[in-house]
Amino acid sequence: MVSVNNLFEPIDHDTVVDSVTDQIEGLILAGVLKEGTKLPSEREISDRMGVSRPKVREALKRLEESNLINIRHGEGSFIAPLISAAMSPALINLISRNQTAFYDYLEYRRVQEGFAARLAAERATKLDLDRIEELLVNLREAQAAGDDSASKKSDIAFHSSIVDASHNAMLVHMMSSIYELTKKGVFYNREFLRAIDGTGEQLLEQHEEIGRAIMNRNSAKAEDAAHRHIDFVETSFRLGQDQQRRELISSKLFAIQKIEE
The missing domain is CATH 1.10.10.10 (Winged helix-like DNA-binding domain superfamily/Winged helix DNA-binding domain)
Structure with a gap:
């Protein structure tokens, strides 16, 4: 409450x-x-x-x-539910199982989060900036402790705090709906992304860069950093999925070879 x-x-x-x-x-x-x-x-x-x-x-x-x-x-x-009711559970389930829709989700986030970061750099109040800094501290501590659960929670809260700092009502409500779905793991599993990253250090550095740009009131740099963060997420997932496909094919080839021996 x-x-x-x-x-x-x-x-x-x-x-x-x-x-x-x-x-x-x-x-x-x-x-x-x-x-x-x-x-x-x-x-x-x-x-x-x-x-x-x-x-x-x-x-x-x-x-x-x-x-x-x-x-x-x-x-x-x-x-009451304000935005998320626009997508039925059936549609959410369909989107979560469709790879093309997943990349549409990232494309949408790239544009909106870049816009939010730009506005936050221009409009954030001292309380907004304090909240962003607090969440960066939480991200650092979660990373140092290797706490995936805390890292995921702070990650979403960090992005949400930037949207709140944009002070654009439409953006706040639309992205709140998106983040609720992300919290539930509808679109991607952050642990999978951390595994691709190796340690999660790159993700932390990207969040730090976005936060610093906002706190320095550099709107262009904040927007660019937010775009590059989502680009990294997309590229990492594509590489990870490609690797999974190669491993699956290798396992099938190995199985066939064993049968033929």
Whole structure:
């Protein structure tokens, strides 16, 4: 659940329910509240905004009727699925099994992440930059510890933090959907990529380069570094898959030779 601190502003308008609704809608639109995020309790929202709990409850009900939040009795209120519902489980499964679609996914990420890195270098706030630096530290520590799970988690969080720092609402929501699928291993297995890399050092260096360019406010270099990172991922996977095919053919040839002996 997100913290209520600094999230909402006090309400001083005549139309209280409209104002509460507008604030939450604005946070959703800006990508501050992403799908699946648990909202603070009615009491916390009420205290922060300086309005009555019945008014907050009415606003939440309105948001639920607009399909922007899901209210689960006994659990709380959650931001509803916003983008990922556009792809059905059947389509996601089909894409994950299709090699051409996989490279389409990388092509899409290359363009969007380059754009996000450029915007982040131009627009990132101090808090955004602090978050990016914190995630680079996490990536270094995970790499040093050889922790694949932590490395994968920090990798996705790092890219997501750059998109957030772009402050482009459409980009934030679209890429949030992509990263959710990536977290679930729909498109590729990061452990496979690290194996191709050898140690994961090249991936770490690429993330460092992207982060440094953003923190130095070098938008062109940030965009180029993001492009080269995705190019590396694509090239590595192609080489890895080619090697797997060669090994499969070799194993079949060896099996035939054994039969003929």
